[in-house]
Amino acid sequence: xxxxxxxxxxxxxxxxxxxxxxxxxxxxxxxxxxxxxxxxxxxxxxxxxxxxxxxxxxxxxxxxxxxxxxxxxxxxxxxxxxxxxxxxxxxxxxxxxxxxxxxxxxxxxxxxxxxxxxxxxxxxxxxxxxxxxxxxxxxxxxxxxxxxxxxxxxxxxxxxxxxxxxxxxxxxxxxxxxxxxxxxxxxxxxxxxxxxxxxxxxxxxxxxxxxxxxxxxxxxxxxxxxxxxxxxxxxxxxxxxxxxxxxxxxxxxxxxxxxxxxxxxxxxxxxxxxxxxxxxxxxxxxxxxxxxxxxxxxxxxxxxxxxxxxxxxxxxxxxxxxxxxxxxxxxxxxxxxxxxxxxxxxxxxxxxxxxxxxxxxxxxxxxxxxxxxxxxxxxxxxxxxxxxxxxxxxxxxxxxxxxxxxxxxxxxxxxxxxxxxxxxxxxxxxxxxxxxxxxxxxxxxxxxxxxxxxxxxxxxxxxxxxxxxx
Numbered sequence: 001x002x003x004x005x006x007x008x009x010x011x012x013x014x015x016x017x018x019x020x021x022x023x024x025x026x027x028x029x030x031x032x033x034x035x036x037x038x039x040x041x042x043x044x045x046x047x048x049x050x051x052x053x054x055x056x057x058x059x060x061x062x063x064x065x066x067x068x069x070x071x072x073x074x075x076x077x078x079x080x081x082x083x084x085x086x087x088x089x090x091x092x093x094x095x096x097x098x099x100x101x102x103x104x105x106x107x108x109x110x111x112x113x114x115x116x117x118x119x120x121x122x123x124x125x126x127x128x129x130x131x132x133x134x135x136x137x138x139x140x141x142x143x144x145x146x147x148x149x150x151x152x153x154x155x156x157x158x159x160x161x162x163x164x165x166x167x168x169x170x171x172x173x174x175x176x177x178x179x180x181x182x183x184x185x186x187x188x189x190x191x192x193x194x195x196x197x198x199x200x201x202x203x204x205x206x207x208x209x210x211x212x213x214x215x216x217x218x219x220x221x222x223x224x225x226x227x228x229x230x231x232x233x234x235x236x237x238x239x240x241x242x243x244x245x246x247x248x249x250x251x252x253x254x255x256x257x258x259x260x261x262x263x264x265x266x267x268x269x270x271x272x273x274x275x276x277x278x279x280x281x282x283x284x285x286x287x288x289x290x291x292x293x294x295x296x297x298x299x300x301x302x303x304x305x306x307x308x309x310x311x312x313x314x315x316x317x318x319x320x321x322x323x324x325x326x327x328x329x330x331x332x333x334x335x336x337x338x339x340x341x342x343x344x345x346x347x348x349x350x351x352x353x354x355x356x357x358x359x360x361x362x363x364x365x366x367x368x369x370x371x372x373x374x375x376x377x378x379x380x381x382x383x384x385x386x387x388x389x390x391x392x393x394x395x396x397x398x399x400x401x402x403x404x405x406x407x408x409x410x411x412x413x414x415x416x417x418x419x420x421x422x423x424x425x426x427x428x429x430x431x432x433x434x435x436x437x438x439x440x441x442x443x444x445x446x447x448x449x450x451x452x453x454x455x456x457x458x459x460x461x462x463x464x465x466x467x468x469x470x
Contacts, residue, residue: 209419
């Protein structure tokens with residue numbers, strides 16, 4: 001069978017299954033979403049090992065942690081939320097909101113997150129009575145096939161159509177493009193070109209922007225505490241997470257203390273301009289795109305490629321940079337545990353440096369602020385064009401939702417118009433619902449209508465724009 005027909009057949013099967021599910025009860029939708037989360041949680045070790053083996057990125061221990069924490073967080077965040085029937089009533093305005101499914105969701109899966117991203121997207125899709133078809137990255141085909149089989153088995157246990165979850169049988173750019181054009185809505189998690197293709201498909205798309213998380217350490221925080229959190233965020237899953245800290249700005253009076261603390265807790269500080277240049281050339285050969293061979297590798301592997309000797313067990317390679325923005329390639333997103341560090345003279349100047357880096361890459365995504373001064377946190381939040389400001393936490397493990405913050409638990413992070421995205425914030429099941437709004441006539445008009453054109457009952461005749469206070 002030709003590839004076009006394969007995609008067409010998959011979409012037809014998905015549509016048929018979704019039609020059967022379109023009027024499912026809230027209990028059925030919740031049961032399906034719960035099953036998706038639980039099967040990843042229960043098989044965390046197996047799925048984590050599979051992801052590392054196939055993609056050759058990240059590390060098993062952190063992926064196990066992710067495969068347990070994300071399903072638990074996502075299920076806890078959605079389990080009591082309405083997504084079927086009347087989900088809101090406003091008696092004062094006399095309106096009702098009724099949730100409706102969108103149809104078939106095309107979920108484009110990145111190699112960097114091949115387990116929890118499809119889990120999250122499938123849970124959100126089923127919570128809202130949609131069907132989902134996965135388009136995996138070529139380096140994550142086996143992961144996707146395994147997940148599809150597991151998800152379908154769970155749906156059958158619930159006496160729900162197994163075809164609510166499908167995956168492309170032949171993975172190619174053309175097939176992914178055809179799927180995006182045929183689906184009702186797209187969730188695209190991946191590189192800039194993929195997201196651009198999703199937005200060009202002619203269908204509603206929820207895509208993500210480039211990550212390049214800037215971090216600033218205020219003078220009033222415990223340097224050791226901030227260093228530990230930054231190390232955790234930068235090293236988690238070998239630095240693959242788009243929320244990982246990329247460049248850290250530290251007050252010039254505390255730079256030496258910060259570096260000592262980082263070294264004490266497992267970072268290696270690159271010494272000398274020659275070694276720094278080796279690192280630049282290793283990560284960004286010729287100043288161009290990131291070297292794919294370092295993506296998701298651990299610090300020791302990255303160091304070996306750069307011809308650097310680091311102690312066994314090094315968690316992060318740290319390098320001081322002299323400039324920011326387009327003048328310094330190490331201020332870009334580095335999808336491996338390498339951290340750029342730079343001093344700042346005043347907090348405002350440090351924030352200005354963050355802005356310059358974001359304008360170069362990562363605008364719309366996230367920043368991290370370590371500070372005990374709310375005014376400084378708010379200043380950074382106001383000045384930086386980002387969708388998330390992560391305060392006094394490891395950004396790499398917290399910005400996508402955490403047991404210790406109020407961010408929506410997700411794996412897909414919108415960057416707003418700054419990042420050429422259709423939404424800002426964290427993707428949730430609510431992004432995959434259509435809403436029918438029902439409006440009844442009010443008992444009394446809230447706006448005078450002297451001509452009686454808009455209202456059926458008479459109102460006081462006076463000019464609204466001459467009312468007091470307007």
